[in-house]
Each structure stands twice: as structure tokens, then as C-alpha cells.
Amino acid sequence: xxIAVLGAGAWGTALAAAAARRHDVLLWARDAGLAQQIAxxxxxxxxxxxxxxxxxxxxxxxxxxxxxxxxxxxLLVVATPMLGLRAQLQTLPDARPVLWLCxxxxxxxxxLGHEIARELRPxxxxxVLSGPSFALEVARGQPTALVAASDxxALAAAAxxxxxxxxxxxxxxSDVVGVEVGGxxxxxxxxxxxxxxxxxxxxxNARAALITRGLAEMTRLGVALGAQPETFMGLSGLxxxxxxxxxxxxxxxxxxxLLAAGRRLPEILAELGHVAEGVxxxxxxxxxxxxxxxxxxxxxxVVEVIEGRVAPEEALWRLMTRQAKAET
Numbered sequence: 001x002x003i004a005v006l007g008a009g010a011w012g013t014a015l016a017a018a019a020a021r022r023h024d025v026l027l028w029a030r031d032a033g034l035a036q037q038i039a040x041x042x043x044x045x046x047x048x049x050x051x052x053x054x055x056x057x058x059x060x061x062x063x064x065x066x067x068x069x070x071x072x073x074x075l076l077v078v079a080t081p082m083l084g085l086r087a088q089l090q091t092l093p094d095a096r097p098v099l100w101l102c103x104x105x106x107x108x109x110x111x112l113g114h115e116i117a118r119e120l121r122p123x124x125x126x127x128v129l130s131g132p133s134f135a136l137e138v139a140r141g142q143p144t145a146l147v148a149a150s151d152x153x154a155l156a157a158a159a160x161x162x163x164x165x166x167x168x169x170x171x172x173x174s175d176v177v178g179v180e181v182g183g184x185x186x187x188x189x190x191x192x193x194x195x196x197x198x199x200x201x202x203x204x205n206a207r208a209a210l211i212t213r214g215l216a217e218m219t220r221l222g223v224a225l226g227a228q229p230e231t232f233m234g235l236s237g238l239x240x241x242x243x244x245x246x247x248x249x250x251x252x253x254x255x256x257x258l259l260a261a262g263r264r265l266p267e268i269l270a271e272l273g274h275v276a277e278g279v280x281x282x283x284x285x286x287x288x289x290x291x292x293x294x295x296x297x298x299x300x301x302v303v304e305v306i307e308g309r310v311a312p313e314e315a316l317w318r319l320m321t322r323q324a325k326a327e328t
Contacts, residue, residue, distance in 0.1 A: 002026075002074035003162050004066040006088055008034055008059070010047035010135035010274065011101055012079025017139050019162050020057035027059045028066035035061040047274070051139040063091065075099065075162050077129075081275045082106055085113055089120050097125040097155045099148070103183030104277040105284040112180045112225075125152035128176060129159055130183040131235040132243035134250075138168065145169040147235045149179035171235065178231030181222035185299070186241040187252045187278030188285055189214035192302050193245035194256020195312045202316065210298065211245050217296045221285070224292045252278040259305055260312045282306055297322065 001023045005016040008029035016027040029035040038044050039059040042052055060066060070076050076096055078088045082104035092098055098121075100113050111119070117126040127150025138144050148159035148170055156172040164170040173179055189211070196202045196210050218241065219232040231237055244250045255276050258268045269279065282303045289296045301319055304310035310318075 001158075001161055002070050003077065004028060004070040004074065005077045005079050006063075006066060007079030007084070007101075008038065008044060008047075009079060009081070010044075010139075011133075012077075013038075013044045013048055013053070014051075014135040014139035015077070015079065015101065015129075015163065016057055017051070017053045018141070018165070018168050020054040022165060023162060024069075025057055026066055026069040027057060028063060029059065029061050032061035035059050048136060048139050051136070053139075067092070070096075075158050077101065077162075082113070082277060083275075083280070086116050086120070089117055092121070092124075094121060095124050097127075097152065097158070099127050099129055099150075099155065099159055101129055102277075103130060103180075103187060104281040105184050105288065107280055107284060110284045110288050112177070112184065114176045114180060125150065125155045126176075127152065127155045127159065128180055128183070129163070129170075130179050130240065132239040134243070134247060136249060141167045143167050143169075145171065145235055145239075147171045147173050147179055149173040149176045149236070151176060173231065173234075173236075175228045175231045177225050178222050178227030179236040181225060181227055182218060182232055182234075182237040182240055184277070184281050185214075185218040185221060185285055186237075186244050187276070188282045188299050188302050189218065189241060189278075190244040190250055190252035191256040191259070191276075191278045191282070191306070192298050194250075194253035194258075195260045195302075195305060196256075196316065197253070198257040198260025199312060199316065206316075207246075211241060214245075214298050215241060217298055220294050221289050221292070221296065224294050225288075251276040255279060265306060265308070278302075279306060 003025045005012050006028045016025050019025045076098045078100040082102040129148050131146035133144050148156045150156045160170045196206050286299050301315040
């Protein structure tokens with residue numbers, strides 16, 4: 001199978017490496033210097049410097065070559081952050097099926113990936129590959145499970161053929177909305193969990209409560225947008241939330257930890273050197289929730305802390321002193 005992965009960040013590189021062990025894969029990098037470095041050293045020093053990439057993985061900065069590599073029957077995978085999804089989709093042939101990896105809501109429009117694709121390419125099959133996955137572990141070949149969601153059974157099957165293997169298990173779903181909402185909202189909730197974990201007096205009880213109530217927020221928003229409730233008990237909901245909210249490799253959790261330590265957001269983002277999608281999605285998640293009349297108090301607290309309007313301690317106090325209510 002021929003596969004073109006458009007985007008040589010950590011996640012795009014990791015999945016390209018995993019697929020290149022069994023398929024003919026070309027990884028496209030926007031930065032020609034990065035493409036040359038990866039090709040020469042077999043390492044992506046900027047994002048996954050500790051991992052040696054397969055010798056069979058081709059790398060190029062030529063976008064046309066990448067599109068041609070997948071040809072008419074191959075698989076195109078967009079591996080940019082959400083910020084770059086619209087621009088990439090606009091470069092693709094109108095009818096070509098495409099799978100994207102980004103998790104989040106587009107700043108400004110507030111759109112999810114499938115909403116952007118429907119606007120730009122209404123006749124082309126599209127889908128998302130998501131789930132609990134740190135890029136470094138996938139690149140190392142450590143066991144991981146993902147879900148490929150699409151309205152097109154053929155595209156979902158192609159995702160399984162491309163990525164399913166001994167160390168990477170790929171399930172399928174038709175609930176694109178649910179899978180995308182889970183992947184987007186969990187990043188915001190991971191910031192919240194990082195804030196709680198960074199406050200030494202909070203304890204593990206607070207973490208468990210926040211993750212559980214965060215899952216309830218995620219589900220409410222997803223169902224209001226048309227998702228299936230059971231999706232949020234799966235890999236792209238509960239699975240991705242638990243990983244991102246508790247794992248030491250989580251960039252969004254680290255943002256929360258540093259905010260709790262009193263660090264300023266611009267300084268934190270400069271130190272990370274990678275995109276933390278939750279920072280850019282939080283306000284948009286809240287905006288869409290309010291437009292639908294959905295209550296998301298944890299998300300609202302994250303937005304207030306990120307924007308510097310409320311201190312982490314006050315945000316936690318506000319959540320704990322809300323009026324008692326039934327759990328469901």
C-alpha cells in the first residue's frame with residue numbers, strides 16, 4: 001500500500017514510521033532542512049530524536065511528490081496541527097479520500113476537522129484517526145490502540161490496512177463527531193488535571209473527581225453536536241482522556257502543571273517547543289458549548305486560568321463550592 005503522510009511533526013513521523021515497516025510510505029515535511037536532516041540521519045531530531053526511523057521511510061519537502069506518491073489508490077494522511085488542516089485540505093484533489101490526525105477545534109471558526117472537510121470538499125470521503133497515543137511510544141513500537149472514524153467504510157478499512165499491525169491495533173467507528181470531540185476536549189481537561197496535580201494540597205481524590213466530571217462534560221458537548229454517547233466510553237473518549245490527563249509525556253498536562261507553579265503561559269509554550277492543542281482549543285470549546293446551552297464548568301475554569309483572569313487556587317475553589325446536584 002502506498003501512503004503519503006503530510007506533516008513531519010512528532011505524530012506524523014511516528015505513524016509514518018510505524019506504517020513504513022510494512023508499506024511504501026513517504027513523509028512530507030514543510031521545512032526542507034528538516035526533510036534533509038531526517039533523510040540523512042534517519043532521525044527526526046526536532047521531535048523524536050531518540051528514535052531511529054526505518055530505512056524504508058522516504059522523506060521529501062516536495063508536496064507534489066507526496067500527493068503523487070499516494071496515487072489514485074493510496075492513502076493520504078494529513079498530520080498537521082489543527083491550525084494547518086484547512087490549508088492542507090485546500091491543496092488536495094477534490095475527490096481524493098483523506099484521513100487526518102489532528103485533535104481540536106479550529107480557532108476562529110470553531111469547526112471540527114470533519115466540518116472543515118465538509119465545507120471545503122463535500123464530495124470527498126474523509127475521516128479521523130485518534131485515540132490514546134503518545135507519539136514517542138508509537139515510534140518505538142510500543143503497544144497502542146487507535147480508532148479510525150469515517151462515514152466511508154472503505155476509508156476506515158484503508159486506515160486499518162495502513163496502520164494495524166503487531167504493536168498498533170486499529171478499531172473502526174462511524175461516529176466521526178464523537179471521536180473528534182473526544183480528541184479535542186480531552187486536551188482541555190488534561191490542562192485542568194495538570195493544574196490540580198500541580199497543587200500539592202489537592203491530592204489524588206481531586207484528580208479522579210476532575211477526570212470523571214470532565215468525561216461528563218465531554219459527553220454532554222459531544223451528544224449535543226450529534227455524537228453517540230457510547231463513543232465517549234471508548235478509546236477516543238475515556239481512553240485518550242486518561243492518558244493525556246495522567247501521562248508524563250502529555251504536553252497539555254505539563255501546561256497545567258506549570259500554570260499551577262505560577263509560570264506565565266507565553267513562557268510555558270516557548271519552553272514546550274511543541275503544540276499543546278488544549279491551549280488553543282479551550283476558548284473555542286467553551287464558545288461552542290455556550291452556543292448549545294451546555295454547561296462545562298471545568299472547561300470554563302481552564303479558560304479563565306489560561307487567560308489570566310483567575311488564579312489556579314481560586315478556580316479549584318470555585319469548582320468545589322458549586323451547588324450540590326445529582327450526578328446524572
